[in-house]
Amino acid sequence: MVKQFLRNILHPDTYHALSRMKNGVVSGYVNHQLMTRRKKGGRFISVRIDTVTACNHRCQYCYTLDLTGHRTQLMSLDDFKKAAENVFPYAHTVALSCSWEPTMNKNLADFIRVAASHGVPFLHFVSNGSHLTDDTISAMVECGLDRMAVSIDAATPEMYQKIREVDDLEKVLGNLRKLKDLKDAHGVTKPTVNINWTAFEENADQAPKFAREHGDLFDTFWFWHLLPRMRNSVNPFHRMSRDRYYAVVSELKEILGDRLTSTEFNEDRSNKPLGTCNRSLDNLRIDPDGSIEVTCSRHSLEGNVLTDDFADIYVRNEDLFEMLYRKQTDFCQNECDR
Ligand SMILES: C[S@@+](CC[C@H](N)C(=O)[O-])C[C@H]1O[C@@H](n2cnc3c(N)ncnc32)[C@H](O)[C@@H]1O
Ligand code: SF4
Numbered sequence: 001m002v003k004q005f006l007r008n009i010l011h012p013d014t015y016h017a018l019s020r021m022k023n024g025v026v027s028g029y030v031n032h033q034l035m036t037r038r039k040k041g042g043r044f045i046s047v048r049i050d051t052v053t054a055c056n057h058r059c060q061y062c063y064t065l066d067l068t069g070h071r072t073q074l075m076s077l078d079d080f081k082k083a084a085e086n087v088f089p090y091a092h093t094v095a096l097s098c099s100w101e102p103t104m105n106k107n108l109a110d111f112i113r114v115a116a117s118h119g120v121p122f123l124h125f126v127s128n129g130s131h132l133t134d135d136t137i138s139a140m141v142e143c144g145l146d147r148m149a150v151s152i153d154a155a156t157p158e159m160y161q162k163i164r165e166v167d168d169l170e171k172v173l174g175n176l177r178k179l180k181d182l183k184d185a186h187g188v189t190k191p192t193v194n195i196n197w198t199a200f201e202e203n204a205d206q207a208p209k210f211a212r213e214h215g216d217l218f219d220t221f222w223f224w225h226l227l228p229r230m231r232n233s234v235n236p237f238h239r240m241s242r243d244r245y246y247a248v249v250s251e252l253k254e255i256l257g258d259r260l261t262s263t264e265f266n267e268d269r270s271n272k273p274l275g276t277c278n279r280s281l282d283n284l285r286i287d288p289d290g291s292i293e294v295t296c297s298r299h300s301l302e303g304n305v306l307t308d309d310f311a312d313i314y315v316r317n318e319d320l321f322e323m324l325y326r327k328q329t330d331f332c333q334n335e336c337d338r
Contacts (some may be wrong), residue, residue, distance in 0.1 A: 002116045029304075043089070043120075044092065045092070046091060046092050046093035046094075046283075047091050047093070047094055047099055047284045047286060048097065048284070048285045048287065048295070049075075049080075049094065049285075049286040050097065050100050050286070051074070051075040051102065052074045052288060053070060053071075053072055054099040054101065055104060056103075056166070057130070057168070058154060058166070058199050059164050060162075060163075060237065061198060065229065071281075072150065073288035073289060075289075077107060077110055077111065079213055080290075083241045083286060083290060083306055084114055084292075084308050086307075087286070087305050088118040088309045089244060091120055092122065093124075094120040094123050094124075095126065096099075096108070098293035101131075103128075103130070106135075108139075109133065110139075111139075112139040112145060115143075123143075124145065124146050124149070125149070126148075126150075127150060127151070128150070128164075128168070129148075129172040129175050130172050130284065136183065137178055137179050140191050141182050141186055145190060146190060147192045147194055148193055148194070150194070150195060151195075152210065153197050153198050153206075154203055154210075156169075157169045159203055159206055160265040167258065167292045175195060175216040176214075180193075180321050182311075187237075191217065193217065193218040193219050194218065194220045194261075195210075195218045195222065197221065197223050197224065198226055199225055199240065200225075200226040201237065201244070202237050202238065203279070204240060204245070204248045207248060208251045208255055211255045211256050215255070215259075218259075219259065220260075221260050221261065222261065222264075223268050224250055224262065224264050227266060234298065242265055249314060258307075291302075294324065299320055301317045301320065302316045302317055326336070
C-alpha cells in the first residue's frame with residue numbers, strides 16, 4: 001500500500017534509490033527473521049519448480065530459449081508428490097513454473113491439486129496461457145490458487161505472432177475469459193490474474209491499448225523492461241531509453257492506477273560485474289529430475305528433492321545459504337525495487 005503510494009508520487013529514479021536504500025537496511029532484518037523461522041521449524045523458503053522443460057511458443061526475446069543443449073524433461077506425478085513432501089513444508093511460496101512453460105505438462109491440474117493439499121501460503125505460476133485446459137482452470141479455482149501470471153506482450157494478433165511465432169492471442173484471451181467466468185460463478189477472487197508484459201520499443205505502445213481493451217480480464221499488470229538475451233544477439237527487438245520507458249509507464253498509470261503494480265527499468269546487465277540481489281532466496285529452482293539451483297547464478301545445491309528432505313539439503317548447503325542470506329550472490333544489478 002505504502003509502496004504503491006510512493007511509487008505513484010515519486011519520480012521513478014527517487015523511488016528506486018529509496019527502495020534500494022530500504023533493501024540494504026531492511027533485508028538483513030528480514031533474512032534474520034527467516035532464519036529464526038527456520039530454527040523454529042517454520043516456512044522460510046520460496047521455490048519455483050519446473051515440472052516440464054519445454055515450451056510451445058518461440059518468443060524471440062526469451063532468455064530461456066537461449067539455453068543451449070537442454071533436454072526436455074517431464075516430472076511424473078509420483079516424483080512431484082515426493083518433491084512436495086520433501087520441500088513444501090518449508091516453503092512460504094511455491095511457483096509451479098520458472099523458466100519453461102508449465103502448461104506443457106498435460107497433467108498440470110493434478111499437480112495443482114497435490115500442491116494445494118500442502119497448505120503453502122502462496123501458490124502461483126507463470127504461463128503464456130495458451131494451453132490452459134478446462135480441467136486446469138477448474139483446479140485453479142477449486143484449489144484457490146493464489147495467482148496466475150500470464151505473459152502477454154501484444155494487443156494485436158500480428159504483433160503477438162511476430163514476437164511469439166504463434167497466433168495464440170485470441171486463444172489466450174478466451175482462456176482468461178473462461179477463468180473469469182468460472183471465478184464469477186463460484187463468487188471467488190482467486191486466482192488473481194497478473195499480466196506480465198515484457199516491454200520493448202516495438203510493442204510498448206500496445207500496452208496501453210491492451211490495458212484499455214482487456215482490463216476486465218486481469219487484476220494487476222507488470223510492465224517489465226526487456227532484458228538483453230545473454231548468449232546471442234539475434235533478438236530482433238530493441239530496448240527502450242529510460243525516458244521512453246517511463247512515458248509509457250505514465251500512460252499505463254492513467255489507465256490502470258494502482259493495478260499497475262510493477263515497473264522495472266533495467267540497465268544492460270550483460271557486461272556488469274557480479275552483483276548482489278535481494279531476490280536470491282526467492283529463486284531456488286527445482287528441475288524435473290529433482291536437482292536444485294539458485295536461478296540466474298552459478299550455484300547448484302547439493303542434494304535432490306526426490307530423495308532428500310529439504311532440512312538435510314539445507315545442512316549440506318549451509319555455506320551457500322549463509323552467502324545468500326548475506327546477499328553475496330552473483331546476481332544481476334537490475335534497477336528493480338526488490
Ligand atoms: C521464461 S518465461 C517462463 C514462463 C512462461 N513460459 C511465460 O512465458 O510466462 C517467464 C517470464 O520471463 C519473461 N522473459 C523471457 N525472456 C525475457 C527477456 N529477455 N527480458 C525480460 N523478460 C523475459 C517472459 O516474458 C515471462 O513473463
Ligand atoms: S512462452 Fe515463456 S518460456 Fe516460452 S518462449 Fe515465451 S517467454 Fe520463453
